[in-house]
Amino acid sequence: MKSDFLNPRFLRYFIKVADLGSLVSASKELNVSQPSITRAVQILESNLGKKLFLRSKKGMKLTKEGQLFYLNSKAILSYNEKVYENISQPELKEKKQEEEYLRFGMPRSLSTSHKENLLWILKRNYENKKIRIVEEESNTLNKLVFENKLDFAISCIPEFHKDLTKVFLYNDPFCVAFYKGHHFQNMKEIPIDEIRKEPNYIFRRTCEFFYYNYKLTHKGKLDYKIINNIVDKRIKNGKHRDVIYTNSETTASHCIKTGLGVAIIPESVAIDYKLLFREVVKPSIKRDIYFIYRDENKDKINFDTKALKNALWL
Incomplete structure (x- = not known):
């Protein structure tokens, strides 16, 4: 679609630059690299065919077209929030006439901004379709798609049944997030062994890090049940330095901010919650x-996966 460039991430970057009058200030406020924000503004201006900012040594000021686009951007983001409230559902429930719905799954550990962008893509391309959103951990989503209980989904675990089609979107690095004043703040990069020495570790059962770490250090095909067994033993024996147990990225992020501990989380989540x-x-x-999707559901995909990649990651 011609308006595919109007994804929420670009709009948030544009609004922040307009509010602060500076790419540098917007970069610091959003905890996003300046080139990414510059690129977003360039994409918007190129597709609109209009200059949105007047640039000078004093900063960046909106043009007349920029002022109009600013108001419309605010309206679009506000509308997206209402869409999320209306169609997001925490559980998959069997209903009559289920075929009326487009059934879409996303991982709980996907960052808030990514979820917003996904919903924007769905709304733009399925305006006349009811949408059922299911948030689960990736292994469960893989199973639901395979059992045809979901039409398609985003997954962070690349262990799929042979009958499922997968399209790679992007890599999301893991990072260690910590509170202000923590000694990690003086380090540029941190070995995993250093993190394991921490006395206050926030443990999240659904963190895919344990899957990828195990896959990296062990040979052969990985059964996800192995990961669950490792996690069960970890919780049961209590020999680790865990001080908080939670499955929620949001809860873990708030715990980190308040100084209750550190955690290994996806970098996109750390950026979302403005964590160190x-x-x-x-x-x-x-x-x-x-x-991911079953081949038989391919005809239900009403968007270009390139647009999906752009919406998820700049």
């Missing part, structure tokens, strides 16, 4: 984000 974080190294681990 550093790259995890030795080894450096990234999670893979895929779009």
